[in-house]
Amino acid sequence: MMKTRKHEPLLHIVKRDSMSYKKAVLIRIAAIVAALVLCAIITMVVTGQNPISVYGTMGVGAFGTARKTWVTFQNVSILLLISLALTPAFKMRFWNIGGEGQVLMGGLAAAAVMLKLGDKIPNPILIALMTLAAILAGGIWSVIPALFKAKWNTNETLSTLMMNYIATQLVAFFTVLWEMPKGSGKIGIINQNTNAGWLPNIGGEFIGSKYLLTIIVATLITAAMFIYLAFSKHGYEIAVVGESVNTARYVGIKVEKVIIRTVFLSGAICGIVGLLLVGGINHTLTTTMAGGQGFTAVMVSWLAKFNPIIMIFASLLIVFLSRGAGEVATNFSLNQSFSDILTGIILFFIIGCEFFIRYKITFRRGGHKK
Amino acid sequence: MINLALLIPKAVVQGIPLLYGSTGEILTEKSGNLNLGIPGVMYVGAISGVIGAFFYEQGLSKSGAQPNGFLAITIPMLCCLLGSLLMGLLYCFLTVTLRANQNVTGLAMTTFGVGFGNFFGGSLIKISGADVPSIALSITSKYFSASLPFADKLGWFGSIFLSYGFLAYLAILIAVFAAIVLKKTRTGLHLRAVGENPATADSAGINVTMFKYGATCIGCMIAGLGGLYYVMDYACGVWSNDAFGDRGWLAIALVIFTIWKPDIAIFASILFGGLYIVYLYIPTGMEHMELQQLYKMIPYVVTLIVLVITSMRNKREDQPPASLGLPYFREER
Numbered sequence: 101m102m103k104t105r106k107h108e109p110l111l112h113i114v115k116r117d118s119m120s121y122k123k124a125v126l127i128r129i130a131a132i133v134a135a136l137v138l139c140a141i142i143t144m145v146v147t148g149q150n151p152i153s154v155y156g157t158m159g160v161g162a163f164g165t166a167r168k169t170w171v172t173f174q175n176v177s178i179l180l181l182i183s184l185a186l187t188p189a190f191k192m193r194f195w196n197i198g199g200e201g202q203v204l205m206g207g208l209a210a211a212a213v214m215l216k217l218g219d220k221i222p223n224p225i226l227i228a229l230m231t232l233a234a235i236l237a238g239g240i241w242s243v244i245p246a247l248f249k250a251k252w253n254t255n256e257t258l259s260t261l262m263m264n265y266i267a268t269q270l271v272a273f274f275t276v277l278w279e280m281p282k283g284s285g286k287i288g289i290i291n292q293n294t295n296a297g298w299l300p301n302i303g304g305e306f307i308g309s310k311y312l313l314t315i316i317v318a319t320l321i322t323a324a325m326f327i328y329l330a331f332s333k334h335g336y337e338i339a340v341v342g343e344s345v346n347t348a349r350y351v352g353i354k355v356e357k358v359i360i361r362t363v364f365l366s367g368a369i370c371g372i373v374g375l376l377l378v379g380g381i382n383h384t385l386t387t388t389m390a391g392g393q394g395f396t397a398v399m400v401s402w403l404a405k406f407n408p409i410i411m412i413f414a415s416l417l418i419v420f421l422s423r424g425a426g427e428v429a430t431n432f433s434l435n436q437s438f439s440d441i442l443t444g445i446i447l448f449f450i451i452g453c454e455f456f457i458r459y460k461i462t463f464r465r466g467g468h469k470k
Numbered sequence: 471m472i473n474l475a476l477l478i479p480k481a482v483v484q485g486i487p488l489l490y491g492s493t494g495e496i497l498t499e500k501s502g503n504l505n506l507g508i509p510g511v512m513y514v515g516a517i518s519g520v521i522g523a524f525f526y527e528q529g530l531s532k533s534g535a536q537p538n539g540f541l542a543i544t545i546p547m548l549c550c551l552l553g554s555l556l557m558g559l560l561y562c563f564l565t566v567t568l569r570a571n572q573n574v575t576g577l578a579m580t581t582f583g584v585g586f587g588n589f590f591g592g593s594l595i596k597i598s599g600a601d602v603p604s605i606a607l608s609i610t611s612k613y614f615s616a617s618l619p620f621a622d623k624l625g626w627f628g629s630i631f632l633s634y635g636f637l638a639y640l641a642i643l644i645a646v647f648a649a650i651v652l653k654k655t656r657t658g659l660h661l662r663a664v665g666e667n668p669a670t671a672d673s674a675g676i677n678v679t680m681f682k683y684g685a686t687c688i689g690c691m692i693a694g695l696g697g698l699y700y701v702m703d704y705a706c707g708v709w710s711n712d713a714f715g716d717r718g719w720l721a722i723a724l725v726i727f728t729i730w731k732p733d734i735a736i737f738a739s740i741l742f743g744g745l746y747i748v749y750l751y752i753p754t755g756m757e758h759m760e761l762q763q764l765y766k767m768i769p770y771v772v773t774l775i776v777l778v779i780t781s782m783r784n785k786r787e788d789q790p791p792a793s794l795g796l797p798y799f800r801e802e803r
Binding site: 253269273275402443458 | 504560564567568571574577581584585586760761762764767771773777781790
């Protein structure tokens with residue numbers, strides 16, 4: 101015999117049909133504010149500074165000087181680009197967490213062209229070849245798991261994860277192979293004397309010219325991705341496959357083709373990031389070049405609900421926190437990982453607040469029912 | 471010829487953190503939760519244990535008391551379990567109660583956990599105002615790495631089987647126990663049902679939420695012990711930032727390699743431990759140091775191949791739990 105419940109439960113969770121856009125944004129902003137308050141309190145406990153000056157210090161770290169501001173925007177651009185790269189795959193429910201590896205492979209290909217053809221061909225052709233190599237390398241690296249997924253339904257979260265470490269070790273292999281000088285374990289600045297293959301500084305002699313190219317590329321790709329996802333036939337196919345593979349098959353979309361094409365695009369943009377890092381920003385190749393941003397980008401893309409425009413703000417928030425917390429940590433001779441803790445807290449709050457957007461909690465009405 | 475009596479113990483000590491991590495993750499995944507936060511949890515487990523041991527040693531040196539073996543082991547262990555449990559609860563609260571996306575939550579936990587570990591590892595001395603140059607917990611770690619007193623008298627047998635600290639044997643016991651629970655008990659059956667199809671399990675009267683919380687939290691606590699073993703036994707109580715490296719991810723890879731079976735994980739983790747350090751033993755010559763980097767790739771390539779082969783063969787008992795990674799909401803069936 102089943103026991104009959106005497107009381108209606110106190111809480112009851114119901115899925116919302118829809119929520120006004122304004123209200124959803126308000127909930128998210130409330131969550132971010134709550135997280136920032138908690139971050140301030142934690143920083144206060146650790147450093148003894150009052151919360152308002154904590155954010156003052158963070159502001160100085162991110163925007164204190166013209167150079168710092170440019171670097172902040174360059175970092176935002178890189179994170180934004182990787183997030184954009186992952187987005188079409190995510191929209192298709194293909195969990196590409198291999199951004200890290202795809203960026204590394206793009207960088208590796210660019211560095212290889214730069215080193216081997218450096219002074220043998222004219223610079224514009226060299227840069228074109230580097231771009232092509234980076235796009236192909238990143239694309240191919242992402243297509244390998246996509247082929248497994250399309251053919252045998254291999255879990256892509258896990259296979260892209262493994263591809264990251266294989267890429268890291270490949271880069272480590274070539275780092276030792278090409279090390280300059282021998283025995284240093286580092287490649288050093290590539291083509292330091294000739295600057296062959298270095299991506300151009302844009303806008304002549306002003307402080308931001310070093311950083312401008314990355315920012316322009318990010319802006320262009322953001323706009324292109326927004327249009328691609330929202331208005332193109334490909335974007336529509338991606339959305340259908342993401343919603344239901346069976347529906348997609350039924351309406352005649354070749355699901356395997358869409359998966360492979362989209363994931364190649366995803367990897368190709370990561371490859372471009374590798375190119376920008378090697379050819380434009382670092383002028384060298386290291387295993388830690390991507391710096392975990394392949395993983396951070398997963399969260400940025402998801403937090404922005406796969407919307408390229410919102411992704412700009414999400415990346416800015418994450419980069420601001422990490423550079424700001426870096427400044428706090430330096431001032432108080434604390435460990436730089438402080439920023440990861442703050443980023444984690446912000447993420448937990450935003451992840452948690454999604455619940456209140458999708459569901460509503462109704463309380464029991466009118467006391468106990470007999 | 472590689473000396474097995476030397477290599478095997480080295481593979482085992484590398485494998486034990488992986489075994490803790492993968493046993494924990496197997497339990498978690500069996501409940502349908504794909505916890506990518508395990509690397510973070512292992513960092514938090516390690517640093518929580520270190521914090522406990524650090525304050526215990528500080529207390530000892532202030533009061534001048536003799537170290538007590540029981541306290542030296544239980545304080546770091548309880549701190550470690552508590553830290554990992556809190557991480558587990560956080561993950562469950564977000565993914566089970568609030569039904570958040572598991573991949574994103576897991577990655578956020580890893581960012582947070584690794585940051586938490588490195589931050590306190592690097593700043594603990596500054597924050598607590600202690601008068602020591604670095605975190606080196608020699609007193610407490612001695613109790614963790616103590617092996618049986620007669621182990622080194624037994625030659626190769628002693629070094630292969632008896633030369634480890636107690637946490638190594640605990641790891642194997644936990645894995646065996648987990649395998650038995652999963653395979654032979656009603657609790658294990660219910661847990662697997664929750665991971666395969668929570669809606670069916672729910673209608674059969676199984677408390678899905680409780681099983682998901684229970685398996686994930688216990689899984690996190692087990693994984694956290696892996697971090698504790700690494701720092702207190704393997705690293706002799708010396709904390710250095712990022713030293714734990716990518717072992718947490720390797721533990722997740724191991725889950726696939728063992729096709730979700732903790733008993734296979736015992737051997738697989740030792741194999742992976744061996745693969746993790748095998749590059750030190752393959753002679754490359756000074757001319758070709760770069761080849762070492764390729765040998766370091768082996769564990770990941772092997773995992774990828776196993777992953778692809780299991781999906782190719784498509785055998786039902788080798789598949790991931792069917793609802794892995796999906797949130798469950800009763801009213802959405």
